[in-house]
Amino acid sequence: MHPGMEVEVAGLVLRSPLMVASGVLGSSPSLIRIIATNPDVGAVVTKTVTYLPRTGYENPTVVDLGYGFLNAMGLPNPGYSEYRFELGSVKKGLEIPLIVSIGPSDEDEAEEMVEELDSVADGFEVNLSCPHVENLGVEVGSDASKASGIVKAVRGSTGKPVLAKISPNVTDFVANARNAVEAGADAITAINTVRGMAIDVNAMRPVLSNVYGGLSGKAIHPVAVRIVFELYEKIKAPIVGCGGVYDWRDAVELILAGATAVQIGSAIAHSQTGLKVFNEIGEGVRRYLALKGFSSVKQIIGLAHSER
Amino acid sequence: MHPGMEVEVAGLVLRSPLMVASGVLGSSPSLIRIIATNPDVGAVVTKTVTYLPRTGYENPTVVDLGYGFLNAMGLPNPGYSEYRFELGSVKKGLEIPLIVSIGPSDEDEAEEMVEELDSVADGFEVNLSCPHVENLGVEVGSDASKASGIVKAVRGSTGKPVLAKISPNVTDFVANARNAVEAGADAITAINTVRGMAIDVNAMRPVLSNVYGGLSGKAIHPVAVRIVFELYEKIKAPIVGCGGVYDWRDAVELILAGATAVQIGSAIAHSQTGLKVFNEIGEGVRRYLALKGFSSVKQIIGLAHSER
């Protein structure tokens, strides 16, 4: 639709570099169908599904900080097999790639889930980085051999592109990303949320029922830019940038840092216009490219690195 | 002045739990003298001094994000011996404790610096956590044996309280804090800045001349609350909270999380009223204590932990 916006990530051709980030809006199948009609959305990443259904944590699960959200949803999801069934109902006629986010806790789960989900997925994002669920997410991600095993199992069970989503809450995120790439990930999604928490001064208690949660939104944008920038210099795989993209500048910043595509989460809820934020950002990126004399967004990937 | 505001950190009696964070306003001696006349300031932490003078990095060194700052100053300072001379000129008549922040790169430097500075300092804060200076800061802080050696050297060279300032940019900050306490630190200051960066979309280049910098301000407040909260449960030493305190709620949040005192940095520049932000926060804390029926700020330290 907008030829200059096309990018390719790990073999997936995207009509726009902008994706919906995992878990935001929960990506119910009907929402996926609606979102997919937006020409400025290049792909949808589903919410993370686990092997068994999870009801998630008790409320409160989200805190609005204005400049970001704190969340500890606890990965509520109907479990991979019911979700596969639901995704099946939207897959047909979907014009954009559907990337299924999975949160297996071991290799066996990973294998079984991916084999089952393969028929409805155009790609997988392995969530190695949820900061608030035990035995999943960060725990998995920072245990290098476990993370490696899971990514290998996913890789072995599908021919489709595999993204590994990494955490910013570790000393050496480069090692984690490298580890995932060596295990077979085609691309790295960076970043998941940053660990944080909020205390209500009247209640004198942590707000989130899980006490700790993950910080997303504007607040973490500089952290995301930095991690994408460093990964671009240190790993070979393409990078999908994520974290605090609220306007076209934020998106361009991540792309200049080295991201091939960009995911958007919190901004959907924080912007006054909801999903139209994709169009605002898309238009902004196009205006920017035109102004700077580029014909394709591909030309600016990683450009902040070159000595010009 | 305000009896309910008095706290004690590692043997230092503070008339207010609010301190000036290291490096903000550079803490020139004349500023220290001016700041010390503010009844809502309980202590001043100086900018970090190193063994040798440092001119710091080239401009740009700071980015204003609105919800925080990114900085990579590069620890500019005149070196410990010239600074000692300057501090000597303000020390007399200072009504509040002067905590000298030091950034030694090894044990020998630590020993020499502390012995020299001991006559002008009421306490030391060892900067184990500057995220953007090689051989100092985070590099030192995440090398456990080096950090331990430096803290031990400081401990061995002074009878005054020693605070160790830790970084949020590590997987296991609890281990780092514990390590510092075992090496002799009387208290932990948490946190220093979070690693981040900014790219200018017009210049298409990283803004900071050092490329990477440290994120401070509102954006990192939830990260600080979380780290203070966890440290309070896992280490025995008192904690000085720091990160994104802009109003009394932010300060109370850190105290409820477990901080005995609170440092304020970015807010001084981001508030319209400059140093008056200390008075606004102080008054807010007092109003809060009165409303909730407490007679001393000491009564609310760590209160968010108790099951009530």
Add this chain to the structure above:
Amino acid sequence: MNASHYYLEATVASNISETSRVNTLVLRLSEELKIAPGQFLMVWRPGDGEIPITPSLTMGETLCLTIEKVGFTSSRLASLKPGEKVFLRGPYGNGFNLSLPGRYLLIGGGTGAASLTPSYLSLVRRGVETLFLVGARNRESLVYVRRLRELGAGFQVATDDGSEGFKGTLPEFFMEVSSRNRFENVLTIGPERMMVKIAEKCVEQGVSCQVSLVRIVRCGLGVCGSCVLDPLGLRVCVDGPVFHGEKILGSDFGRFMRDEAGRRVEVVQ
């Protein structure tokens, strides 16, 4: 980017038992709260959870919440004693549009009678012709009628078993009433199966109908997606909870909802 970070503290002034399953908390707020009729609040008790509630009365620093004990959190809240605290965030969502021209018929089933009261009072205060129907299974299950009487509200009652007022369901009573009088607007809160019947009848009759929907509300902020109404992709917490009946008829409204795990389950009430 309007931060809703802070909870408002509220103290229970009294707890009124409406029925064996429903209580009304009269709360004293620490500051005034501006909330439009039909908007909701998230009501939190640390340790006990947090749930969405549409207030049944708002007057300066007094706020009433009428709560049915359906599970853990609602039961804990409904059992609070005077002096205990709750913490409120909000208001959230879109309330009822009360400025459409014409007469209004309000239909409240169960706690819906309570939740509709602020709308009723607002309409009456503005001199809009308004009739209020409240219903329940039986006399003992009627909610908020004492308070409505205290407020001097003109309302009519229906009970399934005829133990008070009209004998029959609210949709039946609605048909009865609307065969005699014409109302340009219907507002309804109650069991979803009841609301869908009313909404269908309204569409048939060309009457504007606004319903207030219940889904699992977690964030209340439009970010988590747990409250989505399929296949429309509407979020009850920000696009609702009040919807125009004709906009959502034919969707999962009255038929399916999602449980806490996001599984699609049948609407049972």
Add this chain to the structure above:
Amino acid sequence: MNASHYYLEATVASNISETSRVNTLVLRLSEELKIAPGQFLMVWRPGDGEIPITPSLTMGETLCLTIEKVGFTSSRLASLKPGEKVFLRGPYGNGFNLSLPGRYLLIGGGTGAASLTPSYLSLVRRGVETLFLVGARNRESLVYVRRLRELGAGFQVATDDGSEGFKGTLPEFFMEVSSRNRFENVLTIGPERMMVKIAEKCVEQGVSCQVSLVRIVRCGLGVCGSCVLDPLGLRVCVDGPVFHGEKILGSDFGRFMRDEAGRRVEVVQ
């Protein structure tokens, strides 16, 4: 919390050599910039550094920067060619107060003549009686006089060696001029030793005097403290760069500043 995150892009339209050490960049801005006379900008060239500059002309999307080559960054900037880009953030600090009553005497030494021009033009445009003195060591070192002539400005020149205009320093010329005419306001930008002399004379004569100070500006935002004027603890970047002479006389003004490492060093010019 007003984010200054974004730099404005500017393209060099032309580069005018003023003297062997001073150039004026005429910039075309990508958008209009609102800046009051005496406020400054941070001027960045990636790789070359960033320095504070008080513009010498602002007209819609045209901006002039008159830059003396004193070190690496200033020399790079002063040597830019048409078509090259610079990036601007700001405006920062407090400009001159031009609404004080009475006549104005402006005294610009070196590049100060350029930096005072927007103030001069603003005063003249408002019909305020204004005299502009510009000075330098000799005729060859005079900055911006061609541009001032183009602008039709009424100004008088002093050179230390008398190669043009009054023979003597600007403080001497100031005494000369003020012995004949009375001015209620003096504005000055130039070498600090010159400014301190003028400020002292103004205080003696009871004349209001505003000076624009130079210190090491890093953040420009009031957070890093590198620009502090001791012992007053004033930050040049946010509390200045313009100060009333009487407020800072007796401080380090004219005597000491801090170098990049924060060492206290003597003011040499």
